[in-house]
C-alpha cells in the first residue's frame with residue numbers, strides 16, 4: 155500500500171495514476187499519524203514553496219514528516235518536496251523548510267537560458283542507488299525556477315546532479331529517504347521505471363549497483379528541445395467534443411466544424427509516439443463555461459490515466475458567473491483543471507485584458523488570473539497563449555507598437571510590420587502587440603509563452619521566424635513556437651534559427667502527414683538535443 159501526501163494543492167492525480175499504472179494501490183494521508191505509519195510515503199510538492207509549507211503547517215504535518223525522515227522510513231519527495239527538505243527558499247523568504255538539509259534553495263542565476271527550466275534534462279549519478287539501476291542517461295522532466303545545492307556536511311545525501319546554466323542537485327538519497335527535483339510521474343516510461351523501483355519492497359542493505367554510476371569527471375547534462383502536440387478542442391454542431399483544427403483560425407469546412415478525432419484517443423497516440431508535452435485548447439472557452447463544460451475536465455481525467463508527460467490546458471481560464479449567479483474566480487477554474495490532471499494552464503484572451511489594464515495604470519493589482527494562479531501554483535504552471543496577426547506599416551513611425559523590418563513585404567510593399575494581439579479566438583483585434591503582451595505577462599508572473607500566429611496557422615508553410623525571434627528576445631521565460639509547421643524540416647529550422655525552447659504543431663500530426671518520430675529523427679540528425 156502506498157500512501158500519498160495530497161494536501162490538495164494541485165495536480166497530483168498523475169502521481170496517483172502512475173502508482174496505479176504500476177499495479178500498486180494508493181491511499182491518502184488523512185492525519186499526521188498516517189505519515190508515521192505509512193509503509194511507503196510519497197510527497198509530491200506542487201505549487202510555490204510558501205504555499206507547500208503553509209499547507210503542511212496548517213495540517214500539522216511538519217513534525218511527523220521530520221520524525222519519519224529522521225527514523226529512515228521509506229520516503230520519496232518530488233520537485234518542491236526536495237526543496238522543502240532544506241532550511242528555506244528564496245522563492246518564499248522567511249518561510250522555514252523541514253531543515254533536514256542545510257542551506258537555502260536559490261533561484262537560477264541569470265544566464266542566457268530562460269527561467270523556469272521547463273523540459274527534459276538528464277541526471278549525473280554520484281552514487282549507487284537501486285532507484286536508478288535501470289537508468290541509462292535518458293531525459294527526465296523538470297519544471298522549476300529554483301534549485302538546490304548541498305552543503306559539505308550533507309554530501310552523503312548527494313545522489314544526482316543536473317546542469318542548467320549551473321550544476322544543481324536533482325536527486326538526494328540516504329537509506330530509505332529519497333527526493334527528486336524532476337517529476338518521475340511526468341517523465342514517460344523512464345520516469346515510471348524509477349518510480350517503480352521506489353514502490354518495490356527493498357531493504358536498505360540491498361543497494362543494487364547502478365550500471366550508470368559515474369565517477370570522476372561528469373559530462374554536463376543538456377536540456378532537450380521540446381516537440382509538443384496540440385489538440386484544439388470544441389463541441390461540434392451535434393454537441394460532441396471533437397479535436398478540430400483551424401486554417402488561420404477558421405475551423406469550419408463547408409460549414410461543418412472539422413472533426414479530426416477524439417481528444418483522449420489522440421492524446422494517448424501522441425504520448426506513445428514520443429510527444430514531449432500534450433496541449434489541449436478549449437477553443438470556445440471564451441464563451442463556454444468550463445466548470446459546466448464538464449467534458450473538458452473529463453478529457454483531462456481520462457487522459458492523465460495513460461499519458462505520463464506534461465499536460466497543458468487552455469481556453470476559458472478567467473472568472474465566471476454561472477446561470478445561478480455563483481461566481482468563480484480564474485483560480486477556481488484553474489484549480490479544477492489542475493485537480494483533473496493538468497500540469498499547466500494557458501490563458502489567452504484574459505491575459506490581453508489584464509495587460510491592457512496593467513499598461514494603463516502601471517500597477518499590479520494581485521487580482522489578475524496570471525498573478526493569482528502563479529502565486530499559488532508557481533510561475534511554471536502559467537502559460538500565456540498569444541494569438542497575434544501581422545499588421546503592415548510603411549514605416550515604424552506610423553505606429554507606437556513594436557515593429558520589425560520584415561523579409562515578407564506587405565500587399566502594398568510595406569517593409570515593416572507589428573503583431574497585433576487578438577481575443578476570442580482571433581475574432582477581435584486589440585490595441586496591443588505581442589511584445590507588450592509577453593513582457594507584461596512575464597512581469598505579472600507567467601512562466602511560459604505559447605506563441606501562435608494566425609497568419610501561419612494551418613498553412614503548413616513553416617513557423618513565423620521573425621515573430622518568434624522578436625518575442626524570444628524580449629522575455630527571459632521559455633517560448634513555444636507555434637503555427638504553420640508542415641514538415642520535420644520546419645522544426646529543424648525553428649530550433650536552428652531561433653532560441654525557442656519548444657515547437658508545437660497540430661494539423662500535421664492530426665492529418666498523419668508527419669509522425670512525431672520523424673520530427674525527432676530530423677532534429678537528432680541535425681544536432682538538436684532531443685529526448
Ligand code: 1PR
Pocket residue numbers: 384386399400402403404405435436437438439440468469470471500501502503504539540541577578579580606607610611612613614636637638639658659660661662
Ligand atoms: O482566450 O483564454 O479562452 O483561450 C483560447 C485558446 O484557444 C487560446 O489558446 C487560442 O490560441 C485557442 N484558439 C481559439 N480559437 C482558435 C481557433 O483556431 N479558432 N486555436 C484557437 C488556435 C492553436 C494551435 C496552434 C497552432 C498549430 N490554434 O492549433 O496555434 O496554430 O496549428 P498548425 O500546426 O496546424 O499550424 P482563451
